[in-house]
Amino acid sequence: MSNHNFSLPLNFKLRLRILTTTVFLILIMQNLHAQPAPYPRGPGFGVTTLSGTQNGSNGVGVWMDGTVQIGLSDTIISDVVGIGVTRTQISRDDLLEVRNLHTELCLGAKKNLNPNAILTEPGTQFTVRCVEDGKEIAYTGRTEQLTDELSQRLHSFSARMRQNFDRDSRALVKLDARVEGIEKKDNGLLVSVTFINSGQFPLKIKTPDQWDPSGGWSTQLTVGGSDIEKNHGWSVDLVGVPIINKAEYPEEFVTIAAPGRASFKFLVVPTQKINRGIYLMNLMVGTSITADEAIARRGKVLFHSDYKNPYRITFDRDYPSTPEEWKAFEARKAKQVSALPSGAMVADSGYYRMVSVFGPRSQFVTKLEAGKAAPKLDVNTWDKWEWEADLARATICKPADACTRDGTWVLRRMEYVPKLTDETIASYTRRVRMGEAFPTLNVAETSKLYWEWLGA
Known part of the structure; x- marks a missing residue:
């Protein structure tokens, strides 16, 4: 388990493919069984930044009536909290820019797409619906195929619109998550995380114990943070870890109502030592979600909890400290x-x-x-x-020293060169508890004697 600075946007290696192309932004509402508002129709355009087939993508769709639909499935390196699809109206000044961009896109897509453009991967895609001879015609291409000036304006507009994701906008699909609690228990930690659906449609996810740990960066449920001085940090990955409250979620999938939430509890043993102090903890999520009524396919998501409202926990002593904590800590780390x-x-x-x-x-x-x-x-x-x-914790101690770790110890005698192996005195083999004093022996050359750990 690696250290991550959860106070900053993380490179901490997860993504929702709600948007595979910009066409999704234009068509998503056509898949709704119950439309929450009149669906924007007619000419418009969309821009989608792709992140590869295993990751998410972010996009903006805009229509000539000023309706903007923003879909974000990868917000891990931004200040945006959660993922989803929101809709809002733009200002008159922005609408004028939209109309100019739409006109130029229609002209460029019809006549001036550069067939020899060097395409970057995964790249950015555009879709535009134009009216020609009284009929709507759609064009799709890559922004690299447009003129540099038009491509830059399109990217700039899209980036500015994405900032409205949770500003004066109405959520159609919205999923957030947070650290609900961290308690010291049973030589480890009882960690609770909550998924929050504040959109207009139920969302379905696999329970985290069913997530595949081999999914890498795109499959992740990681709680982590640093102390308030930012001197120390720790994290724990919950993917595939058994759920303590499994009776509440007995099926492989759980449906989170709209609005609604689902909370999962895990008993974990960290594989990092935790220094005493006050820690601010956040959550990173990388998984797949399904919104059966709003999204016709499963999508990958990558997002984080609200950095402005982290979970706060105080460790009044180092972890691990007790013999039981050390035993659990080392046993779990040995497996990893x-x-x-x-x-x-x-x-x-x-x-x-x-x-x-x-x-x-x-x-x-x-x-x-x-x-x-x-x-x-x-x-x-x-x-x-x-x-x-x-x-x-040392594995060699002198007689009368306090034992550094629970387990079986044996007495040994240092030998002189050129003998390479110290002598093991097997008759002096003892089970010793951490903190207990080692036996002292009334024998010659006691300075050559020491106790060595054999194992737990």
Whole structure:
């Protein structure tokens, strides 16, 4: 699990394909079973910025009566909260610009599209409906095929209109999400997130425990943030994590009424240490939604919670701190850190154990640091290195020291060069609890003795 600065628009790798092309903006309301208002018809144009087939797209559709429809499915790098489709009316000055753009688009689309234009991917698409000989005709193309001047004006207008997404506009489709709560519980955290439908049609999503963790950036349900001094941060991904309140959502899909909400609770163990302090937490979402009455197909969405209203939580001590928290923390992280082949570069610092595919594991762990190459393995005995413990707690202690971690420890004696392996005194093998004092021994050369951790 990686650190993210959730106080800023994130690169934290999710997207709604409500709009695959600008045609969607013009036709979306034609798919409605119950129209909330007279559907704008007649000449108009739309501009859609595509983000690739697996991601979302954002677009604007405008008609000559001044109606503007704005569809956003990827708002992760903007200040816009949530995603959806909204409709508003533009000013008279903007309407004059719309009419000029429409006239030039009709002329350009009919006669002057550059067939040799270099197209960028995924690019920006336009659609324009024109009236010719009393009939409506639609043209579709890429903005790179227009003149530079017209393309720039179209991009500028579209960007300015998108700023009206949640300003004096009426939501047709609108989905938001937020962190509802974070509580310390059972050596981990009980995290609650809520999806909010403030549009005019029910929305359907899979319950997060059904989301595919292999979806990468486009499938994500991540709670994260930083302390108020912005010195430390932590995050946890909830995709595929079992839902504690599953009885409330027994089916694979949940329908969120309009208006309505759905809340999911997860018991998680972070794989990052959390420093004591006050944290401001936000939510990132990347998934697919379906609005059966408003959208004929499933769409990808990528958005964040309201950065201006984060969830606030206070950690009055570091996490993990107790023996139980450390055990849960290391057990979960051990499952997430990839095993290292011989000589591979270490990505996660920690104590690693040599492992054979046939089952045997090395008796002791070895300290490996991120950015350095893992030691070469004896290929006749070992196959890989596996992460087992965090470097924050030592695996070697002197007699009478306080134990640094729960588990089984064995007494050892340092040997002189050229012997390469210290002596293990197996008769002195003990289970020791974190914080307990190690036994002292009335034997010669006590300065050469030490206790070494075998495992939890």
